[in-house]
Amino acid sequence: MTYSPITIREVTLHRMVMRLKDPFTTSFGTFQDREFFVIEMEDETGAIGFGESVAFLSPWYSEETVESNKHIMEQFLIPLLLESPINHPDEVSKRFESIRRNHMAKSALEGAVWDLYAKRKANPLYKELGGSKQQIEVGISIGIQPTPKELAQVVEGFVNEGYKRIKVKIKPGADYEMLKEVRRHFPDILLMADANSAYTLKDINLLKKLDELDLMMIEQPLAYDDIIDHSKLQTELVTPICLDESIHSLEDARKAVELGSCKIINIKIGRVGGITESKKIHDYCAQQGIPVWCGGMLESGIGRAHNIALTTLPQFVMPGDTAGSSRYWEKDIIQPEVIVENGLIHVPNKPGIGYEVNRQVLEQYRVDKIVRSNKNILA
Numbered sequence: 454m455t456y457s458p459i460t461i462r463e464v465t466l467h468r469m470v471m472r473l474k475d476p477f478t479t480s481f482g483t484f485q486d487r488e489f490f491v492i493e494m495e496d497e498t499g500a501i502g503f504g505e506s507v508a509f510l511s512p513w514y515s516e517e518t519v520e521s522n523k524h525i526m527e528q529f530l531i532p533l534l535l536e537s538p539i540n541h542p543d544e545v546s547k548r549f550e551s552i553r554r555n556h557m558a559k560s561a562l563e564g565a566v567w568d569l570y571a572k573r574k575a576n577p578l579y580k581e582l583g584g585s586k587q588q589i590e591v592g593i594s595i596g597i598q599p600t601p602k603e604l605a606q607v608v609e610g611f612v613n614e615g616y617k618r619i620k621v622k623i624k625p626g627a628d629y630e631m632l633k634e635v636r637r638h639f640p641d642i643l644l645m646a647d648a649n650s651a652y653t654l655k656d657i658n659l660l661k662k663l664d665e666l667d668l669m670m671i672e673q674p675l676a677y678d679d680i681i682d683h684s685k686l687q688t689e690l691v692t693p694i695c696l697d698e699s700i701h702s703l704e705d706a707r708k709a710v711e712l713g714s715c716k717i718i719n720i721k722i723g724r725v726g727g728i729t730e731s732k733k734i735h736d737y738c739a740q741q742g743i744p745v746w747c748g749g750m751l752e753s754g755i756g757r758a759h760n761i762a763l764t765t766l767p768q769f770v771m772p773g774d775t776a777g778s779s780r781y782w783e784k785d786i787i788q789p790e791v792i793v794e795n796g797l798i799h800v801p802n803k804p805g806i807g808y809e810v811n812r813q814v815l816e817q818y819r820v821d822k823i824v825r826s827n828k829n830i831l832a
């Protein structure tokens with residue numbers, strides 16, 4: 454089958470504000486309004502692809518923000534995309550190479566190109582990525598709760614809903630006792646903790662105590678830019694360390710694995726700069742026997758759909774953070790919404806990301822719109 458290169462006619466950045474059903478608390482603080490960009494990309498045939506920028510309003514998880522994403526996309530990345538036609542989405546990260554970091558901005562646009570590419574071929578995105586799972590196993594991420602008892606109640610709700618793995622956010626002062634209470638009530642669940650870099654090696658005794666609780670893993674216990682101290686910590690712990698914030702690329706993954714800084718990697722498409730880089734990390738981890746799972750960034754349905762497609766790859770052997778739409782949203786911007794049944798999401802077999810964007814809901818939550826047309830082609 455011949456396939457003509459994609460010429461992008463127009464890129465629209467929809468600036469969105471969606472209120473989470475409940476406030477989300479991590480070791481960095483609490484927030485409830487999720488602000489982000491939906492990327493809409495139209496090609497010369499009128500086909501449309503969607504992407505999502507996952508940076509937060511303030512730079513607490515990484516250095517990127519909603520504003521920095523806007524600046525980098527508008528001023529640098531979109532002009533590079535419009536320069537010439539694109540043969541394959543794998544070319545996008547190459548084209549962005551002259552721009553350092555800003556992975557979430559890059560990934561948002563690359564995600565829209567992947568969707569567009571798959572739609573032009575009338576093929577589901579997951580098949581284009583080489584995935585084959587028809588359903589994926591998912592877990593849930595629970596923000597820090599006021600007391601161990603309240604946490605255990607929240608966990609109970611999600612266990613009853615069937616989620617396959619429970620992740621609990623921790624920070625100093627809200628860690629061992631919290632997890633112990635959960636473990637006491639649920640001796641057999643797959644339980645893990647995410648510290649979002651809230652500890653240092655000085656906390657080694659507390660971190661070693663967590664070994665008592667038979668955790669599946671502890672995610673990013675130490676600094677967001679560290680792999681050295683994590684490697685020291687891993688030699689002292691039975692519990693596997695999973696890295697999130699420290700891994701931005703295949704190179705980071707390789708170095709962390711070679712140093713023994715982690716035994717598991719959380720792949721977030723936005724953090725590593727896109728689906729192409731995510732696949733490279735996945736393939737490397739498969740060779741090395743390192744399990745991976747797909748992290749979440751409190752995405753709308755569009756980002757969720759990309760995560761689902763990626764998770765169909767074989768080395769995603771652990772349940773990820775891609776919960777159902779109704780976990781966070783009163784009304785998601787896709788239809789059908791992402792549904793979790795018994796901890797499973799059925800992978801849609803429609804072209805591209807496999808879900809339709811609900812224009813009415815998109816407009817309801819949209820606070821701004823930026824349109825960039827390709828001056829090189831006639832409208």
Ligand SMILES: O=C(O)CCC(=O)C1=CC=C[C@@H](O)[C@@H]1C(=O)O
Pocket residue numbers: 479514593594647649697748749750751752774775776
């Ligand atoms: O449900 C999700 O989308 C996962 C939420 C989640 O755990 C996180 C989202 C964003 C930053 C962090 O707080 C955290 C993570 O580190 O994985």
Ligand SMILES: [Mg+2]
Pocket residue numbers: 647649672673697698719748
């Ligand atoms: Mg994390």
